[in-house]
Amino acid sequence: MKPLGTGDPLRLGPYRLIGVLGAGGMGKVYLGRDSAGHPAAIKVLRPELAHQSNLAQRFVREAHAAQAVQSPGVARVLGAETESGRPWIACEFLAGPTLAEAVERYGPLDGTALRAVGAALANTLTDIHAAGLVHRDVKPPNIVLTATGPRIIDFGIARPEHGLTLTSTGEAPVTPGYGPPEQVLGQRVGPPADVFALGAVLTLAATGQTAYQGSHVAAVQYEVVHGEPRLEGLPPDLYPLIAPCLAKDPAYRPTPPQIAAALAPPPGAAAVWQHGPLAEDIGGREQEATRLAALPAAGDTQVPGPSRRRLLVALGTGGAVVAASAGTAAWWWLGKDDGGTTAAPKRDPWAAQPLKSYSSDNAPAALWGPVGGLNSDMPMLLPLRETLVVAMADGSIAGLDIRTGREKWRQKDAAAASSAAALDENTFAAADADGAVYGLRGRDRREQWSAPDARAAVVLAGDKQGAYVTTKDGELRAIGTNGKERWTVPLPVKSTVSKPAWATTADGMLVLSGSDGKLAVVDTRDGRKVWDTPKRSSYALPCAVGGGFVYAGGDGLTAYALKGDGKVEWNEDPKGEYIWSAPALDGDLLYAVNDTNLTVRNTGTREIEWTQDATSVALKYPPVIQGNSLWAGTSSSVDPDAMKVYDIAKGRLAWEDRRTSRERDDWTMTAANNRVFVLYTGSLTANPVF
Template identity: 30%
Template sequence: MFEALEAGDPRQVGRYRIVARLGAGGMGRVYLGRTPGGRAVAVKVVRPELAEDAEFRRRFAREVAAARRVNGAFTAGVVDADPEGSPAWLATVYVPGLSLGEAVAAHGPWPLEPVLALAAGLAEGLEVIHAAGVVHRDLKPSNVLLAADGPRVIDFGISLADEASVLTRTGVMPGTPGFMSPEQLTARPVGPACDVFALGAVLTFTATGAGPFGTGSAHAVNFRTVYEAPDLTALPAALRAVVARCLTKDPDERPGPAELLDQLAESAGGDRAVPVVLTEADWMPEAVARTVQLRTATPSQPARPTPERTSDPQPQSAAPPTNDPVPPAQTVAEQDRTDAQPRTTSPATAAQPRTTSSETTPVIGVTEPVPRAYAHSPRRVPEPTTAAAAGPTGLSRRRALLGLAGTVTAGGLGVAGWYFVKDGARKPRWTSVNGGSNYARPLVSGAVVYVSGREAILYALDAVTGRQRWKFSTVEDADAPSSLAMSSGLVYACGGKRLYAVDMATGEQRWNFPTSGDVYAPTAADGLVYFGSDAYLYAVDAFDGKQRWKFRTDATAFRAAPTVVDGVVYVGETNEGMLCALDAGTGERRWKSHVGIVSWVPPVVADGVVYCTTSGERLFALDAADGKLKWGFATGVGGAAAVSGGVVYVCGGKMLHALDAASGSQRWVFPVGSSLSPPAVADGVVYIATASDDKYLYAVDAASGEQRWRFPTHDAASTPAVANGLVYVSTFGRLYAVPV
């Protein structure tokens, strides 16, 4: 994943020209650099406040000297460094490809044989690292890169020579919750055994999709790491004993990497080595191997031919003005900042920002500096050849976009080729600043769109022009973001500690229902309105607001959104970790299923199956009649689903996944650089809005996973609503109507 350089980023570090951001950590930022000959390297630049500390520089120099001695098949070694530079920095071999964390998020847990092959590669990597007198201290899924010939352990930025102590003087706490050893967390002496502990946690994550000490706050995970036994029940039996030894609390009882390799061989049924040859990508699960192959296309198999460059299209004419102001036109520089948002690129594509040098860029088929903009296309799991050849559709927003595909060789990065792609764009039909809250999805009924706002809890706008028809506000909590529902000529809006019923035509209040706590997530169905407040799920009459029943949950502030289908309310009980089915008329529980802590987003029910996501970063498909599990899928952080045409579209881990509704098998995956809103599906297109740094509304082909177009929202956005040939999406302060 590449990010555009920003104003404060260096353009030259040592002999390396800096061309993009790769990421950041506690001790500095990592950049993509180029040698004078064009070879790619990863350059880590130390944070200025650390580099100014003389003691830190001394330790950093010792660390670099030790790391230079690490040069094994399963590591990305240090190639250059200047601990005394301004800034201090080190450069390592650049490894393009997929991280282990990304692979598990996109494709789910791995079967036993690939996990054993991974374990063997990582154990050998640790053997080399420890032999050089280095302790990595932060081995985790994002620090493991996957290549055709085996995994690579990366990021020695906080590795320490084994005689060094923790860098407490600089305020740095090396390690990541869930993968840190007990001795790291309790400030005891740290040695190579802490990396073996982290390896056990990494293998558990790879095989199950979750860490051995659960999820939650860093404090909770760290407490369980120090004082509780790991949960290894989901591990295959052949792996459980190996991992259990790695996760022993006492570092002296953990195996060394060499011993671990022997035990892995026994688990795999071999003599001295795991019987998998790490020279081809088939050592990984098939779907992961395909994605890795796409991202690291070889020079003999270019990812895509280079089409002729085209000039920028003329700007589209603006929509007729309305009485609502629209965002001012952007300058080219502002467009650069907007369009060059970080995102995960396609497997065969990497992004390259514009250089600041006046010299031309020596790459195949290109004789001008690289534009500061990004290519984007989905990762198609079933048919990688097709995915590599296909590109995004639609008109170019400003300039042609460049991508790089390469492969790691003994000498570093081999350039496979450069090519131009297009980036589809849209302009809004209209924009309204009267309404808009990123907490609530707009509701559309006929020619009116209803949306919550900042100055009033409810607005009614003309769906075609965006002109305000009416607004509804209250004295109490008038500016509180509101969730909405509608039924039988009424809109139901949450305003602080009351649920309001408002006439859809006139904006007049019909009734309100007071509670002692904040009201959340109303759902209207069959003459009742269901919503959470305090520790209860309420059901009130949709016409007069009288309470029918309330169901006591285990939460102190119940926020979960219910879904009502065929007389049954499906809702998650957050603390106890279950999904419940309640009788819609009486509130009596029909069944409960202990799938884990269910997220606040509403479950989805289709064809007798209920789909829910959990805080354990998984999507579960349950029988709607009895709650029995049908299948599960590891989504990654987030999780919100929509079902259409036998396909489940679920967001999580900065990915949009398309899954077969019957089996849970993945059809395709569409990656972006930030978390996502719940998806909306209409007329063969999936619409998603990114909710953090990416700030776009995407239209994705439901069948193929190809991007059709995107629209910059400039802020976190709601779940889209599709009607009248428009996609309505609200941010915190604006409502956009974008042509489909």
């Protein structure tokens, strides 16, 4: 939030203004409070637009439309007037994340939560339509999750259901992927238009993906009019309830009351906005909103506390969110000032607090662990949003709480030897000994889908489209999130259960590094091999992928174009008798070890930023980067083993963690949420970063 500036009013109607929440093409939104101290968000049309009758009419229409709806599911309009020739609208102050933000931060909703949100939104649409209106812009950013449930905001383009569209074809204000075909085509729309949008909203909430996709707006709109929605990830029991909402013909869509009845959650089920991380998020934002409303208004006597000048706009930083029915989501955080502090909610509730300082003489204590009993012969560390999926020594896989290391669940029928792969931040794919593949939710291993006939040997990688596996017949197979085979092709690199290929997905491509030392890139749409390389090393050396390039170690440090023919952008030959290690990429900096040196190179200029001694660091595993720290383990042939931690901001060794053990083992590492997870001789620790 910004302080009031020259030209900003000090008062609008009964509201004293405190600051500017945001500004857009049509106007500004202010934070204000009435004489009783109640907060409000006040939207004011820009003075240079007030004389344009069409915009002023739309502004006034927004207020009248929202005031006409009597529903607990919308943000209430508290007042609307014209002052000094400028119309303004005062709206209820809603503290909470939008549905779009909640899905991005906490992942797709489970079945019960989806039913609760869907039923509540359907009831609100019933109320909106009962007022004789069609909202026409129902979408995740226009739905705010509050402590009392979801609220629909922004009536800026709402119209009476009997009214004609005021725009011609192609000019209607339609959000791509959410407006129905008739709205895209500029035709008259009625209540079924909002039902279509609700179906698209629930698809995103359930799967994390939009129902209609394309490389640009026109492509998305074409899919809405002519294509079929992508509903593969919908829960089977909800598919027949959501799919009809997306019918091309408005006559075939269900009504909101029918949707509300069909989606009604089980009796006694706790609402998603009343428990868990989302409820904590909402509670933190409510506290922040209350504190903001208590700030002195311009001209008031100042009291000790944060300076008004320290109210900074911080889009996306995870501070308090206030959404007004005027269609504005204002995000801000308050910095520390001499007069006090504020504790804005964390952007990620699963993240650990970084170290403020460290000593080069001693490694800091682990955040948790050691946790024993893990598989060190075929190790697996797979971090999801709140869970670390690991392979256990008994051949099963388990889910550990990422914050404490406590075992949350164990999947005994899953084959640890078959590995697992993340599909997104919340779900992963695993296989059992019979080759069946399952899509499981990380926090509780709830099955999302299954492919009993996949005949999987090893799960190599995954993305939102599904899993990529090697089969028991030695082929490469793609399994969709509907449990069906998408394609099967010959395996382009060598991979076995004991020595599987390394793989990752990026930008529609599957990158493979085989145990024969060869690389290959496959198109994830159809399995077509895009390009491959001759042997680069004697084992499957992981690559770094980013910015449209594949960076590979081995007999050279090489940058390949990810797409096209895999053109070599540049190559650096190794020095000495050793190959280049598996590299790690952080932004535009590439980290790799050759001979006895850790080298940091700018991928754009190819200039070396800094080097540090990396004697005895293992070459077959990439360094792990988290925060300002880089972690690299020494080879198992070195005694004692050591974990070397580098300060990448200062370009120097931060500390070493030495281990002496009768057993010789490699270090297995991964990182997430300001933690580095280290597995050594079957024991796992979570370590802090700086």
